[in-house]
Amino acid sequence: xxxxxxxxxxxxxFKGAPVELKCNYSYSGSPELFWYVQYSRQRLQLLxxxxxxxxxxxxTADLNKGETSFHLKKPFAQEEDSAMYxxxxxxxxxxxxxxxxLTVIP
Amino acid sequence: NAGVMQNPRHLVRRRGQEARxxxxxxxxxxxxxxxxxxxxxxxxxxxxxxxxxxxDESGMPKERFSAEFPKEGPSILRIQQVVRxxxxxxxxxxxxxxxxxxxxxxxTRLSIL
Numbered sequence: 001x002x003x004x005x006x007x008x009x010x011x012x013x014f015k016g017a018p019v020e021l022k023c024n025y026s027y028s029g030s031p032e033l034f035w036y037v038q039y040s041r042q043r044l045q046l047l048x049x050x051x052x053x054x055x056x057x058x059x060t061a062d063l064n065k066g067e068t069s070f071h072l073k074k075p076f077a078q079e080e081d082s083a084m085y086x087x088x089x090x091x092x093x094x095x096x097x098x099x100x101x102l103t104v105i106p
Numbered sequence: 107n108a109g110v111m112q113n114p115r116h117l118v119r120r121r122g123q124e125a126r127x128x129x130x131x132x133x134x135x136x137x138x139x140x141x142x143x144x145x146x147x148x149x150x151x152x153x154x155x156x157x158x159x160x161x162d163e164s165g166m167p168k169e170r171f172s173a174e175f176p177k178e179g180p181s182i183l184r185i186q187q188v189v190r191x192x193x194x195x196x197x198x199x200x201x202x203x204x205x206x207x208x209x210x211x212x213x214t215r216l217s218i219l
Contacts, residue, residue, distance in 0.1 A: 006148075032205055043109075044149075044197065044210040086148065090205040093162060094139060098148030 004089050006097035013077050014105045021072040021100045023087030032090040033070040035061055039083045047072075047085070057081070077104045112198050112211035119188050120219045127183040127214045131200030138181045139208060140173060143195040155181060185216075193218045
């Protein structure tokens, strides 16, 4: 079975604090993993993908095959980071997690 | 490039009517995906199409739902004899190839009276 799990529906952090949005997956092959973000009143957009290994808007995500995780991290949260975040896996189908709503408190 | 265009943005139907949702992919994209998002839930894959072909419809309900992506024109998600449980946001995405990053439309919010 292929599945993406985001255990936290809601996450609140203070501005300037570190933030980590969890994503765990189950997949029998070599997955390709993505993080998508949806800001208020905007469409869902790609934030980053694991194969590019780049940092976007200060966010990074490392694929940990041993723990089957792809957590999204940022050392210092900003108010503009408040949004809905979706982890996604591409295998023989595209699977999205249920999303985590991040609120950064000023 | 206008990106993925979905219309209408909002659609209201009475039970038993038909709903047609349209999606025009980004220029140069030949892969289209449809997702449904129920209130308080994440995106759920419905169907994956390329031009004139349904590649994967494993997420589509077996009855009343169909999708097409003709050679010319937008992709259409069609729901016949709608019921209250069909109320949801339906999102379309497109990509230049399989497993390439998907670009999303704004979605169609379907409400069933």
